[in-house]
Amino acid sequence: MTGAARETVERFLYREARLMDEHRYKEWLALWSDDGVYWVPCNDDDIDPARQVSIIYDDRERLQQRVDRLLSGSVLAQDPKPRMRRVVSNVEIEASDGVDVTVHSNFVLALARGDGQQLWAGRSIHRLLVQGDDFKIRRKTVLLINSDQEMPLLQFLI
Amino acid sequence: MATPIDYEALTGGARVHGSLYRDPAVFERELEAIWNKVWVYIGHDSEVPEPGDYVRRQIGLQPVLMIRGDDHVVRVLFNRCRHRGNLVCNRDRGSAATLKCPYHGWTYSRSGALLEPSFEEGYDSNLRREDFALSAVPRVASYRGLVFASAAATGPSLDEHLGQVKEYLDLFMDVSPTGEVELNTGIQKLRYKGNWKFLPENSLEGDYHGPFIHRVAFELHSRRSGLYMSSLYENAIPDVIRALPGGHMVEDYRGATMAPPQRKPSAARQAYMAMMEARYGADKARQLTSTIPPLVYVFPNLLYIMTHIRRVQPVSVDLTHIYYQPLLLKGAPPEINEARLREHEFGFGPAGLISPDDIEIMERNQLGVRAQGNEWQFIGRGLHRDTLLPDGGASGFTMDECHLRGMWLHYGRLMNRP
Numbered sequence: 001m002t003g004a005a006r007e008t009v010e011r012f013l014y015r016e017a018r019l020m021d022e023h024r025y026k027e028w029l030a031l032w033s034d035d036g037v038y039w040v041p042c043n044d045d046d047i048d049p050a051r052q053v054s055i056i057y058d059d060r061e062r063l064q065q066r067v068d069r070l071l072s073g074s075v076l077a078q079d080p081k082p083r084m085r086r087v088v089s090n091v092e093i094e095a096s097d098g099v100d101v102t103v104h105s106n107f108v109l110a111l112a113r114g115d116g117q118q119l120w121a122g123r124s125i126h127r128l129l130v131q132g133d134d135f136k137i138r139r140k141t142v143l144l145i146n147s148d149q150e151m152p153l154l155q156f157l158i
Numbered sequence: 159m160a161t162p163i164d165y166e167a168l169t170g171g172a173r174v175h176g177s178l179y180r181d182p183a184v185f186e187r188e189l190e191a192i193w194n195k196v197w198v199y200i201g202h203d204s205e206v207p208e209p210g211d212y213v214r215r216q217i218g219l220q221p222v223l224m225i226r227g228d229d230h231v232v233r234v235l236f237n238r239c240r241h242r243g244n245l246v247c248n249r250d251r252g253s254a255a256t257l258k259c260p261y262h263g264w265t266y267s268r269s270g271a272l273l274e275p276s277f278e279e280g281y282d283s284n285l286r287r288e289d290f291a292l293s294a295v296p297r298v299a300s301y302r303g304l305v306f307a308s309a310a311a312t313g314p315s316l317d318e319h320l321g322q323v324k325e326y327l328d329l330f331m332d333v334s335p336t337g338e339v340e341l342n343t344g345i346q347k348l349r350y351k352g353n354w355k356f357l358p359e360n361s362l363e364g365d366y367h368g369p370f371i372h373r374v375a376f377e378l379h380s381r382r383s384g385l386y387m388s389s390l391y392e393n394a395i396p397d398v399i400r401a402l403p404g405g406h407m408v409e410d411y412r413g414a415t416m417a418p419p420q421r422k423p424s425a426a427r428q429a430y431m432a433m434m435e436a437r438y439g440a441d442k443a444r445q446l447t448s449t450i451p452p453l454v455y456v457f458p459n460l461l462y463i464m465t466h467i468r469r470v471q472p473v474s475v476d477l478t479h480i481y482y483q484p485l486l487l488k489g490a491p492p493e494i495n496e497a498r499l500r501e502h503e504f505g506f507g508p509a510g511l512i513s514p515d516d517i518e519i520m521e522r523n524q525l526g527v528r529a530q531g532n533e534w535q536f537i538g539r540g541l542h543r544d545t546l547l548p549d550g551g552a553s554g555f556t557m558d559e560c561h562l563r564g565m566w567l568h569y570g571r572l573m574n575r576p
Contacts, residue, residue: 040509043344050496052344053484056509057500065378065504069511074374076518148250150349150479153517154508 006093009103012128012135013088017107020157021084025067028157033129033136036060040158045143055147055154070157077155082113084156088124100138101128111156118152121145163187165573169566172538172559176527179353185475191573192458193218197299197306197319199460199469200224202341202483203232204303205251210268213251216471217309222295223247224305225254227269234295234307235270246292257292266292302331303338304460322549323406323456330451330462335433336489341467343499346482346507350517352524354472355569357480358455359562360516361463362407365398366539366557371515378511379504384421385450397545399554401564405457405572408561411449426493433489455561457568465502476524480517482506537562 012031019028032038040056041047049057058066069075086109094102102125109120122144128135142158144151163184168175178184198217201224205213212225214237221237223246239246239259246259246266256273257266263276270292275281297308299316301324306316320327331339360367368376379385400408423431434443454462461468462485471479484502486495505512527535540558547553554560 042346042507047344049499050492051486051499053346053482053499053507054344054503055346055507057503061382062500062504065382066511069374069378072374074371074515076371076515148347150347151508152349153514155514155518158509 005096005101006091008133009093009101009128009135010091013091013103013105013124013126016137017086017088021086023070023078023081023156025070025157029063029067031135031137032060032063033138034060036063036137037139038063039140040142040144040154041147043148045147055144056142056158075155077113077153080113082111082156084109084111086110096130099130101130101135102126103128109158120154120158122147122158163573166570169570172541172563173534173536174566176530176533176535179355179524179527180475182475185472187573188472189218191575192569193472194220194309195313196310196458196572197297197308197316198458199456200234200298200305200307202303202339202467203300203305204338204340204342204488206232207342208253210253210255212247212254214247214249217295217307218472220309221245222307223257225257225268225270227267229269231269232298232300232305233269234298234305236293236295238293239264240272240290240292241275264290270294302327319404320456321404321406322402322551323404323408323454326408326410326452326454327456327462329446330454330485332438332446333451334487334490335430335437336487337437338488340486340488341483343484343486348480348482348508348517349473350478350480350520351476352478352520353476354470354478356520356523357468357470357478358407358458358461358565360520361461361468362409362453362455362561363557363559364453365409366559367516367519371519372512375505375511375515382504383501394555394557396555397553398556399540399558399561401552401561401567403550403568405565405568407455407565409453411452412445414449414556424493426491429491430487430494455565457565464505465498466506537566 016028016031038056038058039049040054042053042055070078086107088105088107090106092104094104105124107122107124111118111120122142125141126137127139129138168178200215201213206224206226209226209228209230212223215222215224223235223237224232225235226232237245237247239261241259241262241264244259244261246257254268265274267273272287272290275285295307295309296311299306301316301320331337364372395414397413398409398411400410402408431443434447438446450464459470466482466484469481473479484499486498504510508514537559540554540560544552544554544560552560552564
């Protein structure tokens, strides 16, 4: 992959991060392809989601419902909304076949709400459908470092 | 010395005193009078299918291991080396050939027998190995694979403790076409800054709070499943809410009609229904699968809610851990079980669309009960229309609070018992 292509991948990841941080749910959903799968495994990184429970396993229909609920204003953990900023880094382009490109990256997310701050961290694996200079997310897997710990609510986009 | 607290006075008459959620002395008393006395749910035997398989659990704040021995017996052992009291096992789950304490290497068998105190030549004949086995929790018993343990050597049997709640445990186990369920499906783990008792209270009164905090999630659920969830609070249905002797609570939906899905069943669903009919006959199979199974609370720490077993683990007076384990149906087509997992994740766990609103409420509830203007919470809905049952329990309409009154009555008695 060329340097320019790498830059477009990074620009896409940064834009996605900003939309998630700023609660811009509709614009975030528009980044996804119709066959998109959003997966956050539970307990281990390499579980079989057909046999083991996940924290999130959304197909496009469920992703739409997740976003509909976030947009409805009824999510109590978003009242008031947390303030969030995340850093996306260590971007590594793993493979590209001209149709899809698979990208690994790390993130650290700080979240402020009520009288406290939370720190969330993990590794994201994006499989992106190449569309000229832009991309659509076909699959996003988020490996949380705390997926086997008792965690607070995860009522935002990760 | 402070005057002892009269817990029955703090829980009687359809009211509950706020101090019961926030006073560290109450929490200490609960450890002694409840957690270290009664039958506590530990886990399901499908979590430890092979000899040597173990999971770490707690009885109150005491660490225990549920482990299957070479004789296939599931034991519950205190997770404490008999030498100097170190945790023998530090992992959450796994499989062990032997249990070896990492501190000085004392090694135990998978049934807890001491195999080898290290450097044994330094001990005289006074160290008899049979006196130094890992301590077993005094009483262990199971019901349909659900393993319970009691840290008290004497008391009611598990059968007596469960009593009538067994009928409801049967109803959700019987949704399996083999009558067996599997819980080796992973565990969603969550923490909330609130007292543990908020969880059973909240988990079984969703009909009342549903229209306020779950409206959007229920609409999304209905759109997909075809089940009309809001019928539960739009109609007052008798005998749904049940208080059972022993502090157990049930929401029994057998009398409620929720329009069943009209769409054509999938091939997997048809295969599942055929298995159910072969096992139970057509009528019972339809009854078991046509509505949501009952919601069940087994005092003090086991809940069965729609898709999963939920375990409550107190940490301190204002911090609690919750474990959600979806329950798969042994022998059912894989598509059916996969759909159960997806159904579970939709509603539950840290990122679900239903229960997180409950968690947020419980954290706010913990803040609310710090206020001492009037210390009494009111749980009087339906008090005038309770049906008292011959076994000492009671039943009420959808949204009534008779089950909460039953739980608190039991709590007060246990806490006051010398």
